[in-house]
Amino acid sequence: METVIPQAGKAKTVFKEKANKVLGVNLQDALITKAYMSVAFIALFLGGILGLLQGLNRAGLLELPSWLNYYQVLTAHGLLLVVVLSAFFMIGYYYAGLSHTLGGLLPKVRKIAWIGFWLKIFGFVLVLIPLLLNEASVMYTFYPPMAAHPVFYFGLVFIVLGVWALSIGAFIQVANWRKNNKGKHLPILAFFATGSFVLLVGATAFVAVEVLFMIIPWTLGWTDGINVLLARTLFWAFGHTAVNIWYLTAVSVWYCIIPKIIGGYRWNDFLTRMVVIPLVIMNITGGFHHQIIDPGITPEIKFMHVFMSLAIGFPSLMTAYAMFRTFERTGRAKGGKGAFGWFKKLPWGDVRFLSPFIAMAAFAPAGAGGIVQSTNQLDGVVHNTLWIVGHFHLTLGMSVVMTFFGVSYWLIPYISKRVLTPQMNKLGIVQTIIWTIAMIMMSGAQHTVGLLGAPRRTSYTTYGEFSSTLGWDPYLTMLGIGATLLTIGVIIQVYAVFNMMFFAPKGETEFPVAEEEENAPKTPYWTERWGLWVVLTVIVVGMAYVIPIVDMIVNAPPGSPPFKTW
Amino acid sequence: MKMHLDEKIWLGLSFGMIMIFMLITGYQGFALEMGPPSHKETIDPQKVDQTAPFDQPGIKQIGENEYEVVMTLQIFSFNPANIEVPAGSTVHFTMTSKDVVHGFQVANTNLNAMVMPGHITKITQKFDKPGKYLVLCNEYCGAGHQVMSTTITVK
Numbered sequence: 216m217e218t219v220i221p222q223a224g225k226a227k228t229v230f231k232e233k234a235n236k237v238l239g240v241n242l243q244d245a246l247i248t249k250a251y252m253s254v255a256f257i258a259l260f261l262g263g264i265l266g267l268l269q270g271l272n273r274a275g276l277l278e279l280p281s282w283l284n285y286y287q288v289l290t291a292h293g294l295l296l297v298v299v300l301s302a303f304f305m306i307g308y309y310y311a312g313l314s315h316t317l318g319g320l321l322p323k324v325r326k327i328a329w330i331g332f333w334l335k336i337f338g339f340v341l342v343l344i345p346l347l348l349n350e351a352s353v354m355y356t357f358y359p360p361m362a363a364h365p366v367f368y369f370g371l372v373f374i375v376l377g378v379w380a381l382s383i384g385a386f387i388q389v390a391n392w393r394k395n396n397k398g399k400h401l402p403i404l405a406f407f408a409t410g411s412f413v414l415l416v417g418a419t420a421f422v423a424v425e426v427l428f429m430i431i432p433w434t435l436g437w438t439d440g441i442n443v444l445l446a447r448t449l450f451w452a453f454g455h456t457a458v459n460i461w462y463l464t465a466v467s468v469w470y471c472i473i474p475k476i477i478g479g480y481r482w483n484d485f486l487t488r489m490v491v492i493p494l495v496i497m498n499i500t501g502g503f504h505h506q507i508i509d510p511g512i513t514p515e516i517k518f519m520h521v522f523m524s525l526a527i528g529f530p531s532l533m534t535a536y537a538m539f540r541t542f543e544r545t546g547r548a549k550g551g552k553g554a555f556g557w558f559k560k561l562p563w564g565d566v567r568f569l570s571p572f573i574a575m576a577a578f579a580p581a582g583a584g585g586i587v588q589s590t591n592q593l594d595g596v597v598h599n600t601l602w603i604v605g606h607f608h609l610t611l612g613m614s615v616v617m618t619f620f621g622v623s624y625w626l627i628p629y630i631s632k633r634v635l636t637p638q639m640n641k642l643g644i645v646q647t648i649i650w651t652i653a654m655i656m657m658s659g660a661q662h663t664v665g666l667l668g669a670p671r672r673t674s675y676t677t678y679g680e681f682s683s684t685l686g687w688d689p690y691l692t693m694l695g696i697g698a699t700l701l702t703i704g705v706i707i708q709v710y711a712v713f714n715m716m717f718f719a720p721k722g723e724t725e726f727p728v729a730e731e732e733e734n735a736p737k738t739p740y741w742t743e744r745w746g747l748w749v750v751l752t753v754i755v756v757g758m759a760y761v762i763p764i765v766d767m768i769v770n771a772p773p774g775s776p777p778f779k780t781w
Numbered sequence: 782m783k784m785h786l787d788e789k790i791w792l793g794l795s796f797g798m799i800m801i802f803m804l805i806t807g808y809q810g811f812a813l814e815m816g817p818p819s820h821k822e823t824i825d826p827q828k829v830d831q832t833a834p835f836d837q838p839g840i841k842q843i844g845e846n847e848y849e850v851v852m853t854l855q856i857f858s859f860n861p862a863n864i865e866v867p868a869g870s871t872v873h874f875t876m877t878s879k880d881v882v883h884g885f886q887v888a889n890t891n892l893n894a895m896v897m898p899g900h901i902t903k904i905t906q907k908f909d910k911p912g913k914y915l916v917l918c919n920e921y922c923g924a925g926h927q928v929m930s931t932t933i934t935v936k
Contacts, residue, residue: 286921354921360826360898361881361923440826443882443897486784507817508893510900514816521806525799532795536788586799590806591817595893599884599919668888670919676927681915685888772823772899778881780856780923 240726244314245630247328249716251307252627254336255300255619256712262295263705270657270698272675274691285674286352286781293355294346297611298374299339301461304619306331306381308464309408311626313385315726316402317392327384334377341370352781354672356450357430359441362777365434368426375419375426382412393743400738403481404728406488407467410495411460413749417499417756418456425449433777440774444511445767448503452760455502458611459527463494465618468571469538472622475729476567479545482537484731485738490530490537492742496751497526500759504589508598511770516763517591523759524589531582538575566643567635567727570621573651577613581606584662599672601694602665605658613654617647620708625724627715634722635715642711650704657697664690818894818904826898829853829879846870854896855879857925859916865934871907872933884919887933895920908935 265288271277272285279285310328314320320328344366345351351363389401389409401409425446433441470487474480481487503520506512546557562568584606587593597603624643628635665671669687682688810816829835834851838860843849846869853860854876866872876885878898885902886893894904908914918929 284924286924286926352924358882358920443899447882447897506895509895510818510820510897510902511823512819513821514810514819517817517819518807518810522803525802528799529792529795533792536791540785540788586802590802591810592806592815592891595817595891598893599886668886668915668917670884670886670917672921672926673919674927676930678915678917678930681888681930685915770821770823773825773827775826775898778856778923780881 240311240630240632241314241319243325244311244320245632247320247325247332248307248311248314248626248630250332251303251310252623252630252712253716255303255307256623256709258295258299258303259705260709262292262300263702265289265292265295267698267702270695270701274695274698275675275677275688276692276695278675284349284352284781286354286672287346287349289672290352290354291346294342297355297458301458301464301611301615301619302335302378305411305461305464308619308622308626309385309404309411310381311630311726312404312467312728313388313408316404316728317388321388321391324384324388327380327387331377331380331384334373334380338370338373338375338377341366341373343370349781350779356454358450359430359433359443359446360775360778361780362430362434365431368431368434371426372423372431375423378415378419382416385409385412398740400484400740400743402728403484403487404467404471407463407471407491409745410491410748411463411467413745413752414456414460414463414495414498417752418453418460421449421499422453425453433774438774440776442767442771443775444509445764445771447506447509448760448764448767451502451505452499452756453502455505456499458607458615459494459498459501461611461615463491463498465571465574465615466490466494466534468618468622469534469575471728473538473568473571473729474541474545475727476565476625477542477545477562479541479548479729480732480735481729482541484735485742486533486537488738488742490533492748493530494527495748496755497523499752499756500524501527501589503759503763504594507589507591507594511767512763513766520759521590523755525586528582528586531578535575535579535582564640564644566640566647567621567624569644570624570647570650571618573647574614574617574621577609577617577654581609581614584609597665599670600665601661601669601671604671605661605665608654608658608661612658613651617650620646620650623708623712624715625727627712628719628722628724629726631716631719632721632723633715633719634724636719639711639715639719642707646704646707646711649700649707653697653700653704655697657694657701660690660693660697664694818902820901820903822901823899824877824901826878826880829877834875835877840864840866843873847873849873849875852876852885853879854883854885854918856881856923857918857929859885859918859929859931862931863934864932865936866908868911868935869907869909870935871905873905874903876902876904881922882920883922883929884917886917886919888915888917890914893919908933911935 268288345364351367353361353363429446432438500523504524507517543557546560549560551557551560588597624635664687667685824832835853838851838853840848840850848866848870876896878896883896885896890906892906894902896902914933916931
């Protein structure tokens with residue numbers, strides 16, 4: 216263990232670490248995570264109900280009342296689940312992790328976390344008002360020249376400011392720890408958190424430029440026209456990276472938490488860090504593949520971006536290996552024999568393992584689908600069809616969200632000083648099974664009907680006789696059934712979270728971060744050079760974006776005026 | 782750094798797979814000219830009706846079994862609508878949008894392209910099989926997005 220050297224800062228940190236182990240969670244830090252988790256799961260509930268409305272409408276089973284527009288519902292569903300649920304969960308989880316592994320949050324970081332929280336909430340209220348008034352049915356992507364009410368964009372600005380505050384808070388916490396622990400490796404969970412917050416700043420910078428310098432002056436009438444292609448490009452530098460940040464958060468659970476839950480050790484520390492670093496460096500440039508069939512971008516640039524998108528696949532394939540190797544080793548250490556005996560030794564009855572395991576398994580088809588649709592010709596077949604919707608319900612709706620669900624069964628009791636009861640675990644298993652079946656049904660139906668040509672983001676329509684002659688109808692019905700089952704899953708999950716937060720039996724729950732194996736090889740210290748990783752990220756982003764963006768500005772057509780078409 | 786042999790093989794295969802994907806995509810894109818629609822020409826989005834060739838949208842025969850369709854997309858329609866071509870003809874589509882971003886997708890074909898205000902999209906398809914094809918907008922464009930469709934009839 217640690218020897219206490221009577222050095223100013225260091226002794227204090229060591230003391231704090233020990234105090235943490237004895238006393239469990241720091242209550243002030245726990246309150247921060249509780250606030251974020253509450254918002255995240257309320258968003259899941261609301262977003263889930265809206266998802267049900269869409270699923271039933273799309274299946275032709277439900278006609279929305281005239282005061283509720285399908286596209287308004289869809290915009291809210293996307294924002295609640297992709298922007299609120301994921302971001303709030305990620306921040307709550309990482310802040311708990313930073314508090315736990317870095318010896319408690321600094322008072323000023325705690326203050327920043329609250330400022331960030333209220334900035335984000337204020338931003339969401341601003342976004343919500345025009346949305347409820349049907350003044351902002353522009354989707355999560357808000358492509359100009361569709362123009363929402365200016366207040367919608369002001370809201371987005373406050374959300375981004377909140378995100379920046381939280382990122383700065385995390386950086387201060389990490390920098391302080393590094394100053395007091397010179398020459399030591401950042402604890403692995405804090406390493407993931409650092410990477411994720413670096414990406415969050417990088418990604419939101421693009422959308423901030425789009426909203427602040429292009430859209431807001433244009434919706435206020437200060438500029439005449441907007442560069443549609445440039446706005447789209449800036450959006451996707453953010454839009455795709457955002458979802459990859461949620462994925463990186465899930466990956467941190469797979470590497471740091473799951474090995475502990477199954478009673479094993481962490482995967483090779485060096486290789487783990489070597490997954491985080493390229494995911495940070497190469498991520499932002501991946502967004503361009505959303506524009507493979509856009510006009511105004513040369514095939515050469517598109518080809519370069521196919522490469523940049525596919526490059527992210529490599530660290531994910533490293534992860535696939537690492538996870539199964541960890542499972543195999545742990546299973547064998549527990550006495551699993553033969554080629555597959557280890558598989559039976561895994562704790563299948565433990566929701567904290569089962570849910571994230573299915574999440575990982577889902578990433579195999581989800582990742583393969585992702586590789587398929589980032590290549591030129593295959594994207595041409597599935598672009599903007601329901602296939603894409605199926606894809607991100609596998610990646611986000613399964614890989615990310617089921618990992619988050621699994622985390623909730625220990626993180627919520629941990630921050631609430633309560634315990635996970637066997638009954639709650641059983642309910643969690645039932646929830647996991649319902650969610651798995653429902654998501655496979657829904658996303659399977661979406662993938663298939665997308666290949667048959669059914670477009671995404673389109674309310675119920677038969678296009679004359681076409682929906683039946685093209686064979687869409689049975690799949691759209693299946694989509695509706697999947698959405699209904701998912702709603703049951705949402706209700707159980709939200710019940711579980713708030714039950715564990717306020718009503719479960721009191722007790723101490725552990726924050727399960729796995730240890731390295733004894734005599735594990737030492738990780739080279741250069742992995743800690745975050746300054747260098749940030750510089751490399753900027754260089755890669757520059758290589759990817761400077762040429763096309765200059766081209767889009769220099770060869771821009773006259774700008775487009777704002778339109779409200781809904 | 783010690784790595785297991787099977788991990789080296791796995792990572793080698795992973796790397797190889799990504800490279801093969803790149804090679805095939807590049808070969809199809811550049812050698813076979815099957816690249817995605819990437820036309821660079823621009824237009825004033827507020828003067829589409831006055832700018833050639835969009836001042837006269839329609840279908841025109843430009844060779845034996847070869848047609849050009851000049852098309853504008855606007856909320857919530859395609860102009861011209863209900864196109865008819867003989868089986869076996871190659872059709873070149875030249876399109877732009879008069880308002881917001883639209884999509885041009887023809888079910889059961891590989892035709893799929895974004896049509897944006899200020900930009901001209903070009904995409905080509907050979908129609909061999911007779912029948913009625915569904916043309917639809919696949920980029921959300923407003924309250925009537927779900928009715929924005931037309932047909933191509935191949936006789």
